Amino acid sequence: xxxxxxxxxxxxxxxxxxxxxxxxxxxxxxxxxxxxxxxxxxxxxxxxxxxxxxxxxxxxxxxxxxxxxxxxxxxxxxxxxxxxxxxxxxxxxxxxxxxxxxxxxxxxxxxxxxxxxxxxxxxxxxxxxxxxxxxxxxxxxxxxxxxxxxxxxxxxxxxxxxxxxxxxxxxxxxxxxxxxxxxxxxxxxxxxxxxxxxxxxxxxxxxxxxxxxxxxxxxxxxxxxxxxxxxxxxxxxxxxxxxxxxxxxxxxxxxxxxxxxxxxxxxxxxxxxxxxxxxxxxxxxxxxxxxxxxxxxxxxxxxxxxxxxxxxxxxxxxxxxxxxxxxxxxxxxxxxxxxxxxxxxxxxxxxxxxxxxxxxxxxxxxxxxxxxxxxxxxxxxxxxxxxxxxx
Numbered sequence: 001x002x003x004x005x006x007x008x009x010x011x012x013x014x015x016x017x018x019x020x021x022x023x024x025x026x027x028x029x030x031x032x033x034x035x036x037x038x039x040x041x042x043x044x045x046x047x048x049x050x051x052x053x054x055x056x057x058x059x060x061x062x063x064x065x066x067x068x069x070x071x072x073x074x075x076x077x078x079x080x081x082x083x084x085x086x087x088x089x090x091x092x093x094x095x096x097x098x099x100x101x102x103x104x105x106x107x108x109x110x111x112x113x114x115x116x117x118x119x120x121x122x123x124x125x126x127x128x129x130x131x132x133x134x135x136x137x138x139x140x141x142x143x144x145x146x147x148x149x150x151x152x153x154x155x156x157x158x159x160x161x162x163x164x165x166x167x168x169x170x171x172x173x174x175x176x177x178x179x180x181x182x183x184x185x186x187x188x189x190x191x192x193x194x195x196x197x198x199x200x201x202x203x204x205x206x207x208x209x210x211x212x213x214x215x216x217x218x219x220x221x222x223x224x225x226x227x228x229x230x231x232x233x234x235x236x237x238x239x240x241x242x243x244x245x246x247x248x249x250x251x252x253x254x255x256x257x258x259x260x261x262x263x264x265x266x267x268x269x270x271x272x273x274x275x276x277x278x279x280x281x282x283x284x285x286x287x288x289x290x291x292x293x294x295x296x297x298x299x300x301x302x303x304x305x306x307x308x309x310x311x312x313x314x315x316x317x318x319x320x321x322x323x324x325x326x327x328x329x330x331x332x333x334x335x336x337x338x339x340x341x342x343x344x345x346x347x348x349x350x351x352x353x354x355x356x357x358x359x360x361x362x363x364x365x366x367x368x369x370x371x372x373x374x375x376x377x378x379x380x381x382x383x384x385x386x387x388x389x390x391x
Contacts, residue, residue, distance in 0.1 A: 012084055020077040028054050029073060036080065037154030040091045044160050052157070086182075089261075096179035101155060101164045103180070103187040104145045112227040112321050113342075115171075116314040123169050124308060137161070148185065171316040175224050181256035189228035191254050197235075202246045204229040207238060208325055213252050214241045218327040225320035237331035315342045 010018065023032045031054050080087075090096060110118045129136045138156050142149030155161035167173070180187040189205050190212060197203070202210075205228035211219040216239055235243050245252060261269040319342050330338045337343060 012088075013081065016077060016081055016084065020073060023073050023077075026054060030076075031055070032073065033076060033150070034153060034157060036087070037150045038157040040087060040097065040151070040154050041158050041160045043091060043094050044097070045158060090179070090182070093176070093179065095174055096176040096182075097151065098164055098167075099174040099176040099179050099187055100148055100151055100183060100185060101161070102168050102173050103185050104141055104148060104152070105168055106187055106226050108186055108189055108192055108228070110227060111230040112225070112317040113230055113314050115227050115317040116311045119169070119313050120308045120310060123165075126165065145185075147183070171313050173224065173226055175222065175226060177222060177254070178256075178259060188222070188226040190222055190226075194252055197232075197246055199235070199247060201232040201234050202238060202242060203232045204325060206246075207233055207242055208321070209254075210242050210245050210252060211239065211325070213254065214245065216241045219324070223321055223324040225317055225324065227317045227321060229318075229321050229325055233331065234333070237333065239328075318342050 019032065023029070035054075105119060105122060107118060126137055126140065129140075134156070138149070138152055141152045152161065155164065175188055177187075177191070179185070180191060186192075190209055192205075192209075194206050194209060195203055197206070208223065208229065210216075212222055235246055238246070258270055258272045261271075263269065322337065322343060326334075326338070
């Protein structure tokens with residue numbers, strides 16, 4: 001059935017009222033929440049969404065459902081009417097939704113070389129769940145991060161979850177700093193507070209943070225690898241920007257300020273930070289997990305169908321974050337790192353003399369002696385004198 005071209009489409013408030021009346025008439029109750037979670041993924045599916053048919057709930061004996069109860073349909077829709085603009089904003093950003101789902105697996109304490117040890121058991125358990133048990137994966141993921149459980153529910157409902165899980169299992173993780181701020185969700189080590197240092201060295205994760213915050217050369221964009229690098233760097237081997245700010249690192253951090261929506265007519269809508277707008281998703285009711293009795297707990301799965309000894313995830317994460325951190329070259333004392341097979345630079349010829357070098361750093365093929373010789377010639381005045389104006 002096609003509507004006439006002159007038909008006036010209902011506003012979001014009127015459409016929500018239609019849906020509320022439909023849910024009340026058919027006694028759908030919480031199923032309306034499930035449907036709303038599913039339609040968030042319409043952009044994923046290019047508009048083709050197929051939701052399972054709703055099931056009517058039998059009337060309870062002893063009277064009608066009290067509309068004043070927190071989980072009654074009118075109460076749910078009243079909360080939805082306030083959150084619809086935020087849901088729509090989130091739904092318009094496919095990358096943001098994907099990043100929120102994948103943040104379920106993020107642990108800020110895990111270093112890049114230990115990612116496999118962290119994620120392999122998680123996917124082994126998920127792979128061991130029988131395909132006919134459609135609710136257990138949702139429970140497992142929601143229990144890991146309850147605030148995002150509704151997003152996983154919608155993702156499984158419209159068959160978006162499996163591609164997201166597959167990409168996460170293969171080390172392809174999305175990162176959206178704005179979505180992380182909107183939902184107050186950790187997605188990367190980059191948003192964690194700075195640590196302290198002893199004045200002689202700086203942790204490599206703090207080094208990454210300072211490089212990004214200060215917009216240092218080749219580090220204007222955040223690393224897409226969420227796992228922090230291990231170890232520390234001598235301050236004398238870091239960029240000049242790091243040496244300048246390392247001692248005041250505790251005062252540097254990423255802080256959400258605002259976002260702007262650019263309209264087709266050239267105007268923009270700016271949303272400043274405040275308690276109401278920064279939280280795009282807020283649970284409308286408290287969730288109490290249902291725990292089974294001890295005697296009913298299922299036995300641990302015996303067939304994991306997963307290579308627990310694989311190091312591919314650690315290798316990918318380590319190569320990625322160190323490639324971003326050392327995009328301008330490695331210090332000489334990090335030879336063991338850039339020659340490691342995971343970094344894939346161990347076969348380079350260290351006798352090569354045409355390497356690009358800067359600020360006392362050398363590339364993987366570099367020779368520190370050349371840098372020292374250049375500095376000595378400069379100090380002795382071996383180059384023609386030139387006049388330079390003030391910066």
